[in-house]
Amino acid sequence: MKRNVMITGANRGIGLSLVEQYLIQGWAVHATVRNLDSALALEQLAAKYTDLMIHVLDVTDYEQMEHLAAQLPVLDVLINNAGYYGPKGYGFGNTDVNEWRKVFEINTIAPLKLVESLYPLLKKGQTKKIACLSSKVGSMTENTSGGGYIYRSSKAALNSVVKSLSNDLREEGFTVLALHPGWVQTEMGGPNALIDTATSAQGLYAVIEQSSPTQSGEFINYDGSCIAW
Secondary structure (H helix, E strand, O other): OOOEEEEOOOOOHHHHHHHHHHHHOOOEEEEEEOOHHHOHHHHHHHHHOOOEEEEEOOOOOHHHHHHHHOOOOOOOEEEEOOOOOOOOOOOOOOOOHHHHHHHHHHHHHHHHHHHHHHHHHHHOOOOOEEEEEOOHHHOOOOOOOOOOHHHHHHHHHHHHHHHHHHHHHHHHOOEEEEEEOOOEOOOOOOOOOOEOHHHHHHHHHHHHHHOOHHHOOOEEEOOOOEOOO
């Protein structure tokens, strides 16, 4: 029986490469996008792979989220990939509060609400794995340069969500991970980034696949190394 994975924010970048990686590995993939107009590459994959199902979901629309959860099969893995960086280069004294709220909603609140919505399906799965795409910039230890208040704080808060989930769900055999995808050549990462999306996705797939409940609550790089909180 094929295993089922759900990947949010799957229309481009790391999300799209994760979809392709899981399809190559023989999984049935449930991919979400905010709107189909931006999902041409995903639809091209769907024409090639019958095991790819595309769903429209705004991760901050919690009513829509509940409606989608009622239509999905049992899930083995959930990858909270959808994210938003917000403004860049604004500096101390120029933080846009409304943008901060938006980034927090997408990067921190939505991943937890999605886990809550999909919990009954994940609980019945074979592997019970939840992976949240975080970032090294959310690490307190790694923050030696300051700035980036909005995005940094949203990922630090996401790491806290992952840690709490790992404690709450440990007795049920769940593995909950915060993952750093590397500095990736995407719209968010920019052209000077060190790795491409396929390299990141291959690494993330291996980390998730090889993980066990004993690692639940850890912060792990795409190459398998641990990152300090």
